Amino acid sequence: MPAVKAENLTITYNGKPAVEGVTFELEEGETLLLLGPNGAGKTTLLKTIACFHREYSGELKVFGRPPCNARELIGYVPQSHSLNDRVPLTALEVVAMGGLYRRGFVHFKIPPELIEKAAKALDFVGLLDFGDRLFRELSGGQRQRVLLARALVSNPRLLLLDEPLSALDPSARVEVAGVLERIKRRKGITMVITTHDVNPLLEIGDRVMLLSKRLIAFGKPEEVLKDSTIKSIYGPLARVVPVENKLFCITGDAHLHRHGGGAP
Numbered sequence: 001m002p003a004v005k006a007e008n009l010t011i012t013y014n015g016k017p018a019v020e021g022v023t024f025e026l027e028e029g030e031t032l033l034l035l036g037p038n039g040a041g042k043t044t045l046l047k048t049i050a051c052f053h054r055e056y057s058g059e060l061k062v063f064g065r066p067p068c069n070a071r072e073l074i075g076y077v078p079q080s081h082s083l084n085d086r087v088p089l090t091a092l093e094v095v096a097m098g099g100l101y102r103r104g105f106v107h108f109k110i111p112p113e114l115i116e117k118a119a120k121a122l123d124f125v126g127l128l129d130f131g132d133r134l135f136r137e138l139s140g141g142q143r144q145r146v147l148l149a150r151a152l153v154s155n156p157r158l159l160l161l162d163e164p165l166s167a168l169d170p171s172a173r174v175e176v177a178g179v180l181e182r183i184k185r186r187k188g189i190t191m192v193i194t195t196h197d198v199n200p201l202l203e204i205g206d207r208v209m210l211l212s213k214r215l216i217a218f219g220k221p222e223e224v225l226k227d228s229t230i231k232s233i234y235g236p237l238a239r240v241v242p243v244e245n246k247l248f249c250i251t252g253d254a255h256l257h258r259h260g261g262g263a264p
């Protein structure tokens with residue numbers, strides 16, 4: 001059974017399509033890199049798979065179920081700058097919140113078994129010693145790793161990540177990409193990752209989707225990342241450069257922040 005299956009999926013906001021007629025299947029354990037220009041519908045597709053947005057037609061299944069019946073199998077990692085960092089939570093508390101939400105309500109006192117799980121998840125992302133530090137005082141890369149730990153605490157089978165590398169400097173990108181690789185190799189979790197920069201993630205991408213409201217291409221990276229396909233949505237200056245058996249995708253695309261803020 002595929003981890004995610006979409007058939008002729010059209011997603012709308014007040015009747016206006018943001019994603020149109022998309023069909024694809026992602027097998028369990030695979031990582032999908034979701035690529036496309038600003039406004040292409042990447043976040044919309046991710047939120048619909050997560051059951052945060054429900055206005056769609058066509059078929060969408062997560063492990064054979066409608067997304068809203070599969071919520072306990074799904075972990076969602078939002079864009080890190082969408083978190084309200086005025087709240088003075090420690091890294092450990094932010095991670096533990098992943099387990100509290102899963103129970104359907106928020107306690108003020110975190111149960112000891114959840115603290116233990118949260119500490120394990122922090123250890124997995126290499127931040128065990130940072131549990132007592134305030135989330136808002138961490139670097140961008142450390143915050144992103146805390147958010148990954150928060151999603152891991154509830155043992156998801158499918159992890160949806162919205163721009164996990166955006167707004168990070170190059171060394172933090174490598175750091176976060178390394179944690180994503182560890183999640184894939186050690187935990188075998190299926191992942192869908194939206195990104196404007198596919199290059200640091202190509203090592204873990206089993207499938208690439210190019211979205212520009214409609215599905216432009218879906219397949220193995222070497223099948224999808226071709227000059228002609230990239231140029232068709234990013235313009236004539238975009239290109240794919242092979243370097244030592246690796247592909248580098250030059251799109252000239254910069255992420256323009258358009259999403260509103262919100263509470264953690």
Ligand SMILES: Nc1ncnc2c1ncn2[C@@H]1O[C@H](COP(=O)(O)OP(=O)(O)OP(=O)(O)O)[C@@H](O)[C@H]1O
Binds near residue numbers: 013038041042256
């Ligand atoms: N809450 C909303 N209400 C109405 N329209 C929306 C809403 N959210 C997104 N849209 C529209 O849906 C389309 C797709 O937006 P979406 O945020 O999914 O694109 P994206 O590919 O994630 O873009 P970016 O790379 O800039 O984050 C856009 O035209 C956007 O204006």
